Amino acid sequence: MKYNISCGKILIDDTSEFLPKHILECGQVFRYLNSVSGYKIFSKKSFCSLIYVPGYVTIDSKDADYFVKYFDLERDYGDIKRRLSGYPLMNEAIGYGYGVRILNQDPFETILSFIVSANNNIPRIKAIIERMCRAKGEPLEEGYAFPVPDALRTANAEFFKEIGAGYRAQYIVNTVGAINEGFDLELGSMPLKDARKHLMTLSGVGRKVADCILLFGYHRSDVFPVDTWIEKIYPKLGGEPGKNAVYIADKLSEEYGDLAGYAQQYLYYYARENL
DNA sequence: CACCAGGTCTCTC
């Protein structure tokens, strides 16, 4: 999409393909805060403030280049929406969340965040992650960085229970341990099924969390993460009622191909707000 | 008091 960078600010004057509310509140990211005029966003060790007035967005950051990639600004979402427009319920979903984009997030951050997300609700997920960053992340001018794996070496299950992770505490300890012991986070051009299987060897990472990691942390757009909301909406897409999440995920990723991840985000946002 | 939230793990058959 079109954008300009001047004095470290990214200027966007077409909100038909970039609407902060749609991007941030479609459940893909947890480290953002509402402020008076926009949002404050943390990713890895970078920070930006995002100011929105009707028709215009300004992204202000010392790491402008990082956020060009983060917000996926080089991709043409108009084209994606056109290609999706023939699918069931998609015109309604895109009409509702027309400004959605899929962020390019840090793999490690995405892995821990979505382990926390399992069987949990979004406000609580955000709070747990924020407490972890505050306790173990590098201090920044505006807040705290997401902790690097090494910074969590000494964090035990007690720590993760104290910040509210509940029974997921041990999963996080196990996964951080595996990564610190050399678990390979570079998926390169690994085939989808191999990449998914690799991630699912991590504690607390099942099919759905693995697919979220692949989509949000590696931009593998050929996965279709299926959660309770997608399960609810599946029959409205013409699917057979009563199927389990893995069946639905296989079916939909096949049906949408390389557009699966994008389709999923529009449908998820629509389902969550309208069902 | 139930039930739910971007599910996963473990134990069965």
Added chain:
DNA sequence: GAGAGACATGGT
């Protein structure tokens, strides 16, 4: 492989 239960926590 598919199916049932348990699982921390906080909000309706």
